[in-house]
Amino acid sequence: MPEYKGIQYMRERLATKKTRVDMRYRYYEMKDKTLDPGITIPPELRRQYMATLGWCAKAVDSIADRLVFREFEEDNFGLNEIFQMNNPDIIYDSAILGALVSSCDFIYISPDEDGFPRLQVIDGGNATGTIDPITNMLTEGYAVLKRDDYDKPILEAYFTREYTEYHQKGVGVLRRDDNPAPYPLLVPIIYRPDAKRPFGHARISRACMYLQKFAKRTLERSDIAAEFYSIPQRYVLGMSPDAEQMDKWKLTISSMIQIDRDEDGEKPVMGQFQQMTMAPLSEQLRMAAANFAGETGLTTDDLGFVSDNPSSAEAIKASHETLRITAKKAQKTFGTGFLNAGYLAACLRDNFAYQRKQFYLTTPKWEPIFDPDASALTIIGDGVSKINSAIPGYMGTDNIRDLTGIKPSKEVGYAGPGTGNPGGGGTQLPGEPK
DSSP states (O other): OOOOOOHHHHHHHHHHHHHHHHHHHHHHTTOOOOOOOOSSSOHHHHHHTOOOOOHHHHHHHHHHTTOOEEEEESOTTOHHHHHHTTOHHHHHHHHHHHHHHHSEEEEEEEEOTTSOEEEEEEOTTSEEEEEETTTTEEEEEEEEEEEOTTSOEEEEEEEOSSEEEEEETTTEEEEEEEOOSSSOSEEEEESSOOSSOTTOOOSSOHHHHHHHHHHHHHHHHHHHHHHHHHSOOEEEESOOTTSOOOOHHHHHHOSOOOOOOOTTSOOOEEEEOOOOOSHHHHHHHHHHHHHHHHHHTOOTTTTTOOOSSOOOHHHHHHHTHHHHHHHHHHHHHHHHHHHHHHHHHHHHHHTSOOOGGGGTTOEEEEOOSSOOOHHHHHHHHHHHHHHHHHSTTOSOHHHHHHHHOOOOOGGGTOOOTTSOOTTGGGOOOTTOOO
């Protein structure tokens, strides 16, 4: 039996990670209310004009919305069926979004009343474990399944290769279920792992958080400065000390002000301070947007600084090349995580410890990151026709769907999801030589 570090170690490990995960979720949900110190604006005034900005949410959603998992190809073990029975429209998107925010989410696998695998996504602030760097699966895991109103754990689960143990507050060990799979039934879904940080890196990086705070401070200064910008400051020189004091509010909003001469025939001199300009603050905000766009692979158009000339679909795709590469890289790691979850779910369903290498043919398939427009479809069709003219049958319905994201009609012999039919049933495509 392998040596385990125990549930108490896992609780302490999760406590050290939860604060960072919760902080990133606050940035994503635009609830970060940090009162940054300033040398010119009093804290009381800054609280009245506290700004809210959603750039970190935009950085996450810009990738999460483009990552659409389609199916498992060469599905010899019925993984598609397992995910179809577990609300795939929710579970894929939820796992991807949480992994982008906190660097790692987890899929918790448990049997339902009939013994069929039940999948549940748990965020990185409520689960942890020790990871096997070779398979990217856990050797032991821990998850908080339920918390009370004070954020204290009520129901916990401790995962090993042999069993899943449930702990309830005030009771202790509630029950222990045998684990037929060769790994714990808690699977990490990781964004950008490496050898130093096997649990990955969050999309909301330290630079993203700093730049959003920097932009928020600029917005707060702009909001306060707008009060002075809208009402210029005026002054009066040479008023007699015995003169009746003027109402400052009436002096500010009145369109006509009457001031009589004094007994000696003297009159005061009125003037206006030079009106401030908002241009430096606007440029500062634009600079923050440019830095944030460079950090995340977005464009300043995505952050609200719209260019004068509208871009075509190809121009938008070209400007988001960094975003496309980042999303393509994320597809690989997320696809491996979903395959690992399906593998352990199949072991639980069949009550049999399959070997991971038996699933080497099963491949995760994704929809295209950018949906092609009409001109792109024309170019793709042209290319397919020329390639098939040079190499007959090289491009089939599966290749074209990977390029376009459009499901082929049944009339062309599409054999259905997960079959891995390379030629679309052998039906000739338009442009293919006979």
